[in-house]
Amino acid sequence: MHIEDFSPTQGFARMLDKEDALSRFRDEFYIKPDSIYMDGNSLGLLSKRAERTLLDTIEDWKDYGIDGWTKGKQPWFFLSEKLGKMIAPLIGAAPDEVIASGSTTTNLHQLVATFYKPTGSRTKILADELNFPSDIYALKSQLQVHGLDPDAHLISLKSRDGRFIEEDDMIEAMTDEVALVILPTVLYRSGQVLDMKRLTLEAHKRNILIGFDACHSIGAIPHSFSEWDVDFAYWCNYKYLNGGPGAVGGLYVNRKHFGASPGLAGWFGSNKEKQFDLEHTFTPAETAAAYQIGTPHVLSLAPLIGSLEMFAEAGIENIRQKSLHLTQYLMKLIEHELANMNFIIGNPREDSRRSGHVSLEHDEAARICKALKENGVVPDFRAPNIIRLAPVALYNTFEEVWKVVQVLKIIMSEKQYEKFANERDIVA
Missing domain, CATH: 3.40.640.10 (Type I PLP-dependent aspartate aminotransferase-like (Major domain))
Known part of the structure; x- marks a missing residue:
């Protein structure tokens, strides 16, 4: 199974996770139940070894x-x-x-x-x-x-x-x-x-x-x-x-x-x-x-x-390979599931020029980030209009990526973000 064989289904995400050679490291981290952490590019999670x-x-x-x-x-x-x-x-x-x-x-x-x-x-x-x-x-x-x-x-x-x-x-x-x-x-x-x-x-x-x-x-x-x-x-x-x-x-x-x-x-x-x-x-x-x-x-x-x-x-080369696959998959899902919702992917598409996070631009970014947190997803906001989503190779899964995009789709369809002020918190 390859990202190029993309399907927007949850089953496809689970297949990718089954083939993930780094999946064992997820159990090394303290991951809050009913929460999806996508902010590892700001502060990584605590591991049991640390x-x-x-x-x-x-x-x-x-x-x-x-x-x-x-x-x-x-x-x-x-x-x-x-x-x-x-x-x-x-x-x-x-x-x-x-x-x-x-x-x-x-x-x-x-x-x-x-x-x-x-x-x-x-x-x-x-x-x-x-x-x-x-x-x-x-x-x-x-x-x-x-x-x-x-x-x-x-x-x-x-x-x-x-x-x-x-x-x-x-x-x-x-x-x-x-x-x-x-x-x-x-x-x-x-x-x-x-x-x-x-x-x-x-x-x-x-x-x-x-x-x-x-x-x-x-x-x-x-x-x-x-x-x-x-x-x-x-x-x-x-x-x-x-x-x-x-x-x-x-x-x-x-x-x-x-x-x-x-x-x-x-x-x-x-x-x-x-x-x-x-x-x-x-x-x-x-x-x-x-x-x-x-x-x-x-x-x-x-x-x-x-x-x-x-x-x-794990090896940094293996980490990089999985990271690229996670962000490729995230971008494909965004394009498929969030079309016509005014999102712009603001990061490079080429693997050689893209790091470990996806930069998702939207005029309501600050409000959307607050709605994501209310729904159990931890993103990162950067002024003026960027939602940073970082699926980290050592502890995030492809199924989590799939779930994040589904949550975003619901937030936008139901306009859940409208109850929040479109301004950052003290710590964005």
């Missing part, structure tokens, strides 16, 4: 106290490096090029502080107008630290249609005034996957460093950062990687940059052999670990241990 490794760490704290740094099931002193090694296959990097540390925005601050070196007329940072706001806040802040006017020195590439960024436009904007390019791997609204390999090659042809925000791709699509020669990247671990709310993030630094002095030095970036010498002269680690700042948030790292075990077992 719960176990968190509880193991709490037990180590209970049993060992301060000695938990070097004893117990998961000694804390090297935990960030251990998790970096586990994350490395998901981004196509060597283990020593990856560290679990900080958060998305603090890691971006660290990497820009390290690699943004305005010189002469080459002073500008190139980004895009569709990027997540936190990245833009950080870039403007870093420019101000350098005494530069963000309005003059941050180039925000315009989208042609408000949905996508064209790589040709980005490359054209890589002028000799640009010192650094910061882009998302995936646009968070439309789910467009940027051609990272091509963009990196073109930036380097122009002697420009380039870094990527991988928040909306890590755990959903494979990457080859080292092979593509990407300079650096950063991400969160609480979306597809299911690390829990506020989970510690991660960063990647290409080994060719090892030895670059961290722009924001902190003691956990020290060489581990020297760290507890407590000298006032900083001796950084010789790996990506140098770009840590403060003490690891151990209890926020612990769930990742269990979660990443599952990714190693």
Whole structure:
């Protein structure tokens, strides 16, 4: 059975589920009865393994106290490096090029502080107008630290249609005034996957460093950062990687940059052999670990241990294949069942350009999301008019996708959404 043999029946969905090689992982997660969770691209669900490794760490704290740094099931002193090694296959990097540390925005601050070196007329940072706001806040802040006017020195590439960024436009904007390019791997609204390999090659042809925000791709699509020669990247671990709310993030630094002095030095970036010498002269680690700042948030790292075990077992290529099939199936159902209901599929149709969610546009999107929740479906709203639906490979089923579209059909036919205000909640 293939998606190309599409049938809009529930039986077809069940057949697809029977053939799903990853179906066993669903039982690893806590899934609320009578609820369909389609928001894993914002916050992934808790797995039993993540719960176990968190509880193991709490037990180590209970049993060992301060000695938990070097004893117990998961000694804390090297935990960030251990998790970096586990994350490395998901981004196509060597283990020593990856560290679990900080958060998305603090890691971006660290990497820009390290690699943004305005010189002469080459002073500008190139980004895009569709990027997540936190990245833009950080870039403007870093420019101000350098005494530069963000309005003059941050180039925000315009989208042609408000949905996508064209790589040709980005490359054209890589002028000799640009010192650094910061882009998302995936646009968070439309789910467009940027051609990272091509963009990196073109930036380097122009002697420009380039870094990527991988928040909306890590755990959903494979990457080859080292092979593509990407300079650096950063991400969160609480979306597809299911690390829990506020989970510690991660960063990647290409080994060719090892030895670059961290722009924001902190003691956990020290060489581990020297760290507890407590000298006032900083001796950084010789790996990506140098770009840590403060003490690891151990209890926020612990769930990742269990979660990443599952990714190693499932394989990121297999996860990507199922994810593509889920979103293909969802789009086909939308086109078949929701025709003439004013929905627009606002994400790329091509597999190579589509990430792990479907971006469904509608003028009443905020109200429809509230109606979905009332009907037991958890979606995600993004202003002004986007319903993001993310069927996650490790725990969502094809039958759940089928049910979501049936719920949408009922909501629209009965106009259930009309009883809600068309505005977002505090947390959209």
